[in-house]
Amino acid sequence: MWGDNLKIINRDFYMDDTLAVSKNLIGKNIVHEINGNRIIGKIVEVEAYMGPYDKAAHSYNNKVSDRNRIMYGPGGFAYVYLIYGMYYCFNIVTKEENKPEAILIRGVEPIEGLDEMAKRRYSLRYDELTKPQKRNLTNGPGKLCIALGIDRSLNGYDLTKPPLYIADPSDDIHYSIKTSKRINIDYAEEAVDYPWRFYAEGNPYVSPVKVKD
């Protein structure tokens, strides 16, 4: 497994239009080398956060804070923050300096290091998981951070080098990309309807749509 040549995606990839990068990220691998193991998840769902004019974005109205400062840097860096006091969200910053846009990773398909993921999520081996546990391993932004070992210590990390990077997939699978509104941004007024969520049609690791109360 350490012999596989995974091609790391370079910074140019992230400097493009954020919606284009969002679609281009579907099918790419997130690779985390940790404790001598390699954990890989294939990106199947993302959301774009479009900066100053997007009421759902942390950088709306060019607001700067200690938390969102990394969004104002160049593309290809990790923006990781704590949400609801207990889960992390992993974003990839895009575009040049002072264009504070980023892409939230909402779902990944487990590819490698399944036992590592199962251990981090459920303290079990992968083959001990029930079918629902397998499906719930990485089908949400907080869940995938646990499974991939991503936390606040990786905020601001340069994603063009190990131990955490994005790589081209070794397979050549084509994904039909669907578009929808973003999830759980009810506070965002007119931005709630913007079609900035992208996902691989039919993939079981796309996060489940929330049922209305």
Added chain:
DNA sequence: AAAATGATCAAG
């Protein structure tokens, strides 16, 4: 349907 849980942010 509702709890869990704490950093963050804007108001005072």
Added chain:
DNA sequence: TTGATCATTTTA
């Protein structure tokens, strides 16, 4: 300094 909020998940 304080209180409300929150790009979620789990449990019931």
